Amino acid sequence: xxxxGLHLPTLSVQExxxxxxxxxxxxxxxxxxIWYKQESGKGPQFIIDIRSNMxxxxxxxxxxxxxxxxxxxxxxxxxxxxxxSAVYFCAEMRLEYGNKLVFGAGTILRVKS
Amino acid sequence: xxxxxxxxxxxxxxxxxxxxxxxxxxxxxxxLYWYRQSLGQGLEFLIYFQGNSAPDKSGLPSDRFxxxxxxxxxxxxxxxxxxxxxxxxxxxxxxxxxxxxxQYFGPGTRLLVL
Numbered sequence: 001x002x003x004x005g006l007h008l009p010t011l012s013v014q015e016x017x018x019x020x021x022x023x024x025x026x027x028x029x030x031x032x033x034i035w036y037k038q039e040s041g042k043g044p045q046f047i048i049d050i051r052s053n054m055x056x057x058x059x060x061x062x063x064x065x066x067x068x069x070x071x072x073x074x075x076x077x078x079x080x081x082x083x084x085s086a087v088y089f090c091a092e093m094r095l096e097y098g099n100k101l102v103f104g105a106g107t108i109l110r111v112k113s
Numbered sequence: 114x115x116x117x118x119x120x121x122x123x124x125x126x127x128x129x130x131x132x133x134x135x136x137x138x139x140x141x142x143x144x145l146y147w148y149r150q151s152l153g154q155g156l157e158f159l160i161y162f163q164g165n166s167a168p169d170k171s172g173l174p175s176d177r178f179x180x181x182x183x184x185x186x187x188x189x190x191x192x193x194x195x196x197x198x199x200x201x202x203x204x205x206x207x208x209x210x211x212x213x214x215x216q217y218f219g220p221g222t223r224l225l226v227l
Contacts, residue, residue: 008153031213032213034215036218041220042220042221043117043204043206043218043219043220043221044156044204044218045218046215046216046217049213049215051213089155089156091156093213095212095213097169098161098163098169099144099146099161099163099208099213099214099216100146100158100161100169100172101146101148101156101158101216102158103148103155103156103157104155105154105155106154106155
Protein backbone atom coordinates (compact mmCIF):
# COMPACT_ATOMS: atom_id res chain seq x y z
CA UNK A 1 0.00 0.00 0.00
CA UNK A 2 0.76 3.61 0.42
CA UNK A 3 3.29 3.03 3.19
CA UNK A 4 5.81 1.93 0.57
CA GLY A 5 6.08 5.59 -0.38
CA LEU A 6 7.49 6.42 3.04
CA HIS A 7 10.76 4.79 2.07
CA LEU A 8 11.09 5.02 -1.69
CA PRO A 9 11.67 8.01 -3.97
CA THR A 10 8.69 8.89 -6.15
CA LEU A 11 8.60 10.14 -9.73
CA SER A 12 5.33 11.70 -10.87
CA VAL A 13 4.80 12.21 -14.60
CA GLN A 14 1.94 13.28 -16.80
CA GLU A 15 0.44 10.66 -19.07
CA UNK A 16 2.11 10.84 -22.45
CA UNK A 17 5.34 12.34 -21.15
CA UNK A 18 8.62 10.46 -21.07
CA UNK A 19 9.89 9.05 -17.75
CA UNK A 20 13.47 8.61 -16.65
CA UNK A 21 14.21 6.43 -13.64
CA UNK A 22 17.74 6.41 -12.31
CA UNK A 23 19.81 3.92 -10.39
CA UNK A 24 23.33 4.08 -8.97
CA UNK A 25 25.18 0.82 -8.54
CA UNK A 26 28.25 0.00 -6.53
CA UNK A 27 29.90 -3.06 -8.03
CA UNK A 28 31.99 -2.24 -11.09
CA UNK A 29 32.49 -6.00 -11.66
CA UNK A 30 28.79 -6.68 -12.31
CA UNK A 31 28.14 -8.41 -15.64
CA UNK A 32 24.45 -7.69 -16.18
CA UNK A 33 22.04 -4.98 -15.14
CA ILE A 34 18.33 -5.57 -15.15
CA TRP A 35 15.21 -3.48 -14.66
CA TYR A 36 12.11 -4.95 -13.03
CA LYS A 37 8.63 -3.51 -12.61
CA GLN A 38 6.57 -4.43 -9.58
CA GLU A 39 2.87 -3.66 -9.34
CA SER A 40 1.07 -3.70 -6.03
CA GLY A 41 0.58 -7.23 -4.72
CA LYS A 42 2.56 -8.86 -7.51
CA GLY A 43 6.04 -10.22 -8.01
CA PRO A 44 8.65 -8.28 -10.02
CA GLN A 45 8.25 -8.43 -13.79
CA PHE A 46 11.29 -8.35 -16.10
CA ILE A 47 11.45 -5.27 -18.32
CA ILE A 48 14.85 -5.14 -19.97
CA ASP A 49 18.48 -5.98 -19.29
CA ILE A 50 21.87 -4.85 -20.52
CA ARG A 51 25.29 -6.43 -20.48
CA SER A 52 28.16 -4.55 -18.92
CA ASN A 53 29.92 -4.23 -22.29
CA MET A 54 27.01 -2.22 -23.74
CA UNK A 55 25.99 1.42 -23.28
CA UNK A 56 22.44 1.35 -24.53
CA UNK A 57 19.70 -1.12 -25.27
CA UNK A 58 16.20 -0.48 -26.55
CA UNK A 59 12.98 -2.40 -26.16
CA UNK A 60 9.35 -1.59 -26.72
CA UNK A 61 8.89 1.96 -25.37
CA UNK A 62 11.83 1.44 -23.02
CA UNK A 63 15.51 2.24 -23.26
CA UNK A 64 18.21 1.37 -20.75
CA UNK A 65 21.39 3.42 -20.58
CA UNK A 66 24.52 2.30 -18.77
CA UNK A 67 27.28 4.71 -17.77
CA UNK A 68 30.08 2.64 -16.28
CA UNK A 69 32.28 5.67 -15.65
CA UNK A 70 29.94 6.98 -12.97
CA UNK A 71 28.24 3.62 -12.21
CA UNK A 72 24.86 4.86 -13.29
CA UNK A 73 21.94 3.06 -14.90
CA UNK A 74 18.76 4.63 -16.21
CA UNK A 75 15.45 3.43 -17.58
CA UNK A 76 13.63 5.64 -20.02
CA UNK A 77 9.96 5.01 -20.71
CA UNK A 78 8.50 6.74 -23.74
CA UNK A 79 4.91 8.05 -23.79
CA UNK A 80 4.22 6.96 -20.23
CA UNK A 81 0.84 5.34 -19.68
CA UNK A 82 -1.25 4.83 -16.52
CA UNK A 83 -0.40 1.13 -16.68
CA UNK A 84 3.24 2.03 -16.16
CA SER A 85 2.50 3.11 -12.59
CA ALA A 86 4.48 0.74 -10.36
CA VAL A 87 7.69 0.42 -8.35
CA TYR A 88 10.77 0.03 -10.55
CA PHE A 89 13.86 -1.79 -9.33
CA CYS A 90 17.29 -1.99 -10.87
CA ALA A 91 19.29 -5.12 -10.17
CA GLU A 92 22.83 -6.24 -10.91
CA MET A 93 24.26 -9.69 -11.46
CA ARG A 94 27.82 -10.89 -11.22
CA LEU A 95 28.14 -14.20 -13.01
CA GLU A 96 31.15 -15.22 -10.95
CA TYR A 97 28.74 -15.59 -8.03
CA GLY A 98 26.01 -17.36 -9.96
CA ASN A 99 22.90 -15.69 -11.25
CA LYS A 100 21.76 -14.17 -7.95
CA LEU A 101 20.55 -10.61 -8.19
CA VAL A 102 21.42 -7.63 -6.01
CA PHE A 103 18.54 -5.18 -6.04
CA GLY A 104 18.42 -1.44 -5.59
CA ALA A 105 15.91 0.20 -3.29
CA GLY A 106 13.32 1.01 -5.95
CA THR A 107 11.54 4.07 -7.33
CA ILE A 108 7.79 4.63 -7.38
CA LEU A 109 6.45 5.87 -10.72
CA ARG A 110 3.07 7.61 -10.58
CA VAL A 111 1.41 8.49 -13.85
CA LYS A 112 -1.14 11.31 -13.73
CA SER A 113 -3.97 11.25 -16.24
CA UNK B 114 2.62 -21.36 -20.29
CA UNK B 115 2.40 -21.42 -16.51
CA UNK B 116 4.65 -19.09 -14.59
CA UNK B 117 6.18 -19.47 -11.16
CA UNK B 118 3.59 -20.25 -8.52
CA UNK B 119 3.85 -19.87 -4.78
CA UNK B 120 1.72 -20.98 -1.89
CA UNK B 121 0.21 -19.90 0.34
CA UNK B 122 -0.35 -16.39 -0.97
CA UNK B 123 -0.75 -15.11 2.59
CA UNK B 124 0.30 -16.60 5.90
CA UNK B 125 -0.36 -15.30 9.39
CA UNK B 126 1.42 -17.06 12.22
CA UNK B 127 2.26 -16.57 15.85
CA UNK B 128 5.74 -15.80 17.05
CA UNK B 129 7.66 -18.99 17.74
CA UNK B 130 5.79 -21.17 15.25
CA UNK B 131 7.41 -22.78 12.20
CA UNK B 132 6.21 -21.98 8.68
CA UNK B 133 6.75 -23.60 5.29
CA UNK B 134 6.51 -21.68 2.05
CA UNK B 135 6.28 -23.46 -1.27
CA UNK B 136 7.52 -22.56 -4.75
CA UNK B 137 6.73 -24.29 -8.05
CA UNK B 138 9.18 -23.04 -10.69
CA UNK B 139 8.57 -22.82 -14.42
CA UNK B 140 8.78 -26.28 -15.92
CA UNK B 141 12.26 -27.01 -17.22
CA UNK B 142 13.97 -24.25 -15.26
CA UNK B 143 16.98 -25.65 -13.43
CA UNK B 144 17.76 -22.59 -11.32
CA LEU B 145 15.56 -21.49 -8.41
CA TYR B 146 15.99 -18.50 -6.13
CA TRP B 147 14.42 -17.23 -2.94
CA TYR B 148 14.34 -13.53 -2.08
CA ARG B 149 12.78 -11.58 0.77
CA GLN B 150 11.14 -8.17 0.47
CA SER B 151 10.42 -6.23 3.63
CA LEU B 152 7.87 -3.42 3.62
CA GLY B 153 9.09 -0.52 1.50
CA GLN B 154 12.38 -2.22 0.73
CA GLY B 155 14.09 -3.83 -2.21
CA LEU B 156 14.58 -7.53 -2.59
CA GLU B 157 17.17 -9.35 -0.51
CA PHE B 158 18.73 -12.58 -1.81
CA LEU B 159 18.29 -15.61 0.45
CA ILE B 160 19.28 -18.84 -1.32
CA TYR B 161 19.91 -20.19 -4.82
CA PHE B 162 19.62 -23.72 -6.24
CA GLN B 163 21.24 -24.64 -9.56
CA GLY B 164 20.65 -28.14 -10.84
CA ASN B 165 22.32 -30.76 -8.68
CA SER B 166 24.97 -28.40 -7.31
CA ALA B 167 25.15 -27.51 -3.64
CA PRO B 168 22.87 -24.52 -2.99
CA ASP B 169 24.25 -21.05 -2.38
CA LYS B 170 22.95 -20.28 1.12
CA SER B 171 24.96 -17.11 1.59
CA GLY B 172 21.89 -14.89 1.96
CA LEU B 173 20.07 -16.79 4.70
CA PRO B 174 19.83 -14.40 7.68
CA SER B 175 20.02 -17.02 10.43
CA ASP B 176 20.04 -20.77 11.05
CA ARG B 177 16.26 -20.59 11.58
CA PHE B 178 15.97 -20.35 7.79
CA UNK B 179 16.42 -23.36 5.55
CA UNK B 180 15.31 -24.46 2.12
CA UNK B 181 15.25 -27.60 0.10
CA UNK B 182 14.49 -28.49 -3.46
CA UNK B 183 13.09 -31.93 -4.13
CA UNK B 184 13.54 -33.67 -7.46
CA UNK B 185 15.04 -30.58 -9.01
CA UNK B 186 11.65 -28.88 -9.13
CA UNK B 187 9.51 -27.78 -6.17
CA UNK B 188 11.22 -25.89 -3.36
CA UNK B 189 10.20 -25.30 0.25
CA UNK B 190 11.51 -22.46 2.40
CA UNK B 191 11.18 -23.20 6.10
CA UNK B 192 11.40 -20.65 8.87
CA UNK B 193 11.64 -22.11 12.35
CA UNK B 194 10.64 -20.29 15.54
CA UNK B 195 9.40 -17.30 13.60
CA UNK B 196 10.09 -13.79 14.88
CA UNK B 197 8.20 -10.57 14.14
CA UNK B 198 11.12 -9.32 12.04
CA UNK B 199 10.55 -12.28 9.70
CA UNK B 200 7.37 -10.56 8.48
CA UNK B 201 7.90 -9.85 4.79
CA UNK B 202 7.01 -10.97 1.31
CA UNK B 203 8.97 -14.06 0.30
CA UNK B 204 9.51 -14.23 -3.45
CA UNK B 205 10.65 -17.16 -5.52
CA UNK B 206 12.13 -16.92 -9.00
CA UNK B 207 13.33 -19.44 -11.55
CA UNK B 208 15.49 -19.36 -14.65
CA UNK B 209 17.19 -21.64 -17.10
CA UNK B 210 20.85 -22.38 -16.48
CA UNK B 211 22.11 -20.27 -19.38
CA UNK B 212 24.52 -17.53 -18.42
CA UNK B 213 22.73 -14.35 -17.38
CA UNK B 214 19.33 -15.82 -18.04
CA UNK B 215 16.29 -13.81 -16.97
CA GLN B 216 14.75 -14.68 -13.63
CA TYR B 217 10.97 -14.95 -13.58
CA PHE B 218 9.28 -14.22 -10.29
CA GLY B 219 6.25 -15.69 -8.63
CA PRO B 220 3.60 -13.56 -6.88
CA GLY B 221 5.16 -14.08 -3.45
CA THR B 222 3.95 -15.25 -0.05
CA ARG B 223 3.07 -12.49 2.38
CA LEU B 224 4.11 -13.62 5.85
CA LEU B 225 2.90 -11.83 8.95
CA VAL B 226 4.26 -12.92 12.32
CA LEU B 227 2.16 -11.70 15.24
